[in-house]
Amino acid sequence: MIQLTAVTTLFGAASAAAAIDAGLLGEADERVLVISNNAPIPEVVTSLADTPGADAILSRFDRVVDLGALLAPQRPSHWKVFAIDVPMQERLMRGYWDLGDAEVELVLESVHVPPAATLARVFHSSRITILSEGLMSYGPTRDPQSHAFGQRITGMVYLDLVEGLDPLLLSEHGIDYHPVAPQHFRALMGEVCDAAQLPRVADPAPTALVLGQYLAALRLITPAQESAMQVKMFEAAHELGATRVLFKPHPSAPSTNTAALVEAAQRSGLEIELVDPRLSAEAVMVTHDLVGVVAGFSTALATAERIFDLPTRCVGTEVMFRSLTTYENSNRIPLTIIDFRSRHRGEEDLLERLRRLTVAVAFVMQPETLSGRRDEAVAYLEQVSPEDRARYFTQGRINRLGLPGAQLKSAVSRMARGALERVPASAAQPTYQYLRKVRASRAKGTT
Structure with missing residues (x-):
């Protein structure tokens, strides 16, 4: 079996190498590291393989292939494949990377976007191990994946960055999570520095x-x-x-x-x-x-x-928090974790409170994917302080999901507004003018 590990950053490659050292990526006849550069202007950013000390990380793999070199001038982050082209693309990559007819296993970051999503589609029968995306692993799946895709996932390996906090990424598929202990990553980075002299x-x-x-x-x-x-x-x-x-x-x-x-x-x-x-x-x-x-x-x-x-x-x-206007933005969970730990550093039951907050925020981000966690989100929002509710949740999402703290308009108000919206603009204009006069009179204290 050939294991293809696809990464876009040195951190991702180091996480994979540390997972190998920890014995979490199983046995393989050959380990191939697939690198690509997802920087906005990749031509001015140093390649992962050319980073000082990278040899210490690359030594965990039998060989390294550059996806960008194969796809150029197309960028790996833009790479997509039509269904009719999948068999041809698989033959192309097997030939270009000397994979032959061997069984292929994938180790992928960011399975919802290219190039990882496209590699998973090209090698459509391969088993997949998910590789940690840093703090984003503690958040929900950004784009729902099919049941068939979930059945291909063998589990997730993740760098244990928040001791005791469980990842939520792809949890709707019931996958197993395997933490990489800090000492493996720390020792590896020491090797990187030694290799770079x-x-x-x-x-x-x-x-x-x-x-x-x-x-x-x-x-x-x-x-x-x-x-x-x-x-x-x-x-x-x-x-x-x-x-x-x-x-x-x-x-x-x-x-x-x-x-x-x-x-x-x-x-x-x-x-x-x-x-x-x-x-x-x-x-x-x-x-x-x-x-x-x-x-x-x-x-x-x-x-x-x-x-x-x-x-x-x-x-x-x-x-x-004010700038992430799309509540589903994947940066929200890392932001929440860093902010909460900073504000409540050293307080009692910090981990349990963080766990409950993370689950609640993740549910509000992706309520359909994490529908089974609604009761936990409700329980948290029922007891959270108004300050934290305003900081970590938006009123619009609370209202939309009917969660504790929702400010819902009365049924009569909603029916009246709906009736007015169905009236032609020319006919409704006198009504709006009358309502404005009433509001102005009330403001002056008259009737």
Whole structure:
């Protein structure tokens, strides 16, 4: 059996390699790593295979193939296949990657979008193991998958980033979950740093790692909002006791305005050094003696805290809750987890409260997929504080689903509005004018 593991990031490849070390990906005659670059402008982003120290990760696989090289000039993130072309595409890939007629097993991230979704379609009879997507694994399935697809899933392996919290991704298919213990990932990242010949740095001053994301590039917030968040990140680093910051842009982010960042750091009384964009955040955590890590709601915050036992601070979560106007957005669960843990750090029963919140938010995001979790969501919303209900849930979704806290209009009001909407505009105009006069008279205290 040949095991094809498809990843788009160094973090995903490292998670798969750590799962192999933990014995969670079974036995295979050959392990093939399928890499692709999903950055908005892949030509200016370092390939996973060329990242310093990547050889330590790639050594867990017998060989590496580049999906982007096969599909070029089409991008892997845009790759789709029509049903009539599936047999031809499978023959093409088997021949191009020297798979022959061997049985193929898939290990995939993000099965709801290309390239993983398309690989699953091309190798239509292959069994599938789901690979963790960081904190998104604790959220619901974004796009419902068929029962036939669910039957192909052997389980999920995930990096245990929140101890004791169970993933919800694809839980509607009754799959098994297998956590990768932190020590496997931590040891692997040590190997990565050794392979890259990265020295352990004796920082000259208390140093914090500040991580950028590419929120504006994803159109989740404006560039001005993202710049303001980065300024607040420097302030948070100062609060951690840092006098110096290492700033690490997200690998998929467009070029950052370096001059503005340097100016913002100096205003906060901090020295700033830009991290080599080819290095992973985890490599910096291994090689530096940090006082903490600061970011928006990056999975790297959970990695820093759980894997490397570092203090963390999150910035801008209030802005992000307002910006995720599509409640189903997959970023909502990572945002919720990071925000709640930050606000309630050290409090009693934190994990149980987080578990109940995560289930409730996931149900409100995908009520049809997680219909079996409605009672848990209702129980949580019946006792949650008004502050947390307003922070983590939108009134429109609560109303639509008829959950505790719903503000539903009376039946008479709904019937009257429905009747008015059926009246032609020309006939309804006098009625609207009369209602406006009544409201104006009431406002003046007259009748």
